[in-house]
Amino acid sequence: MTAETAPDPQSQTHWFLLGMRGIFSLPAIILMLSFVGFAAFTAEAKIPVEQVMFMTGMVWALPAKVILVGSMLSGAHILTAFIAVTLSSVRMMPMVAALIPEIRTSRTPTWLLLFLSHFVAITAWVFAIERVNGVPRDGRVAFFAGFGITLTLLNILLVGLVYGAVSEFPPIVSGCLFFLTPVYFLTSIWISARHRVIYWALGIGLALGWFFAIVAPEYDILLAGVIGGTLAWWGERALRQREARS
């Protein structure tokens, strides 16, 4: 451990603030627009605004919240709702597992990572994977914390503020708000890919996502992710080994 000195508290603040500044980035703005759409959806469903704010902070991931609201509206048993939400959230595990080795240092306490993992959802993940390479390793945890915590708190406030105002959008607006999310994710993953296997996983994941949504809609995301990701990794590795031999 001779190479690593204790992090300078001043530079930690600096990276935290730089992470905070990320809320003025394209991904953060698109996510906020998606949350305006979510506020409209819950207002239409007549879920009290305090509960919408509470779930924004507690669940954070947007797809999981949409499923949770659906369960609440259909009067599902708490266990049924738990299973539906938890199945939709399995993807959090590989996402967090892929991010952790990129941001931690050998001295980062596990409790801090456990706490910060709460702020991982697709947007924060894509943002962090894309930008963390430009941040020195010692500042990465602070950088992610600044971005993730600020983005979550801001969206809790945003949902509370716009809830009353946006009870009903014209259909074109709500349709375009909805479509921003997939289009933004596509461009971001493409831009942030630093390795050939990511393009392969993106293509195979899209195709299998469509396929499993038709043949096994209950487990589609999970199946497409594990099978598609494994195929992409295996195929890319086979090609890499062949290239290395020739």
Place this chain on the structure above:
Amino acid sequence: MSFDGLWPYIFIAVAGWLATDLWRWAGVLAGNRIDEKSEVLNWVKAVATALVAAVIAKLIFFPTGTLEASPLWLRLGSVVFGGLCFFVGGRFRQIAGIAAAIGFLAAGLAILGV
């Protein structure tokens, strides 16, 4: 269900918070054991990317809300047009791609009167 009293908050905490954070915690524990330069991390990244791709595919092919009534060719056309603008967009490719896709969709929705 009723939205009064404490019950909705318990419901959200158990079926929402616990149901999602359990996986995030598992991800931290797994990620802590992965070496940054290992083949395992390559595989984990591929699976994570494919999972997000599957979410994208579902949003495009099986949208909810207003877009449920829109034709599939319009949604696919928006993505393809956005993709074209993305690849010729140079430095502004992300904004160009997103704006083109959304513009195409909005125009299509307006013409079709969805």
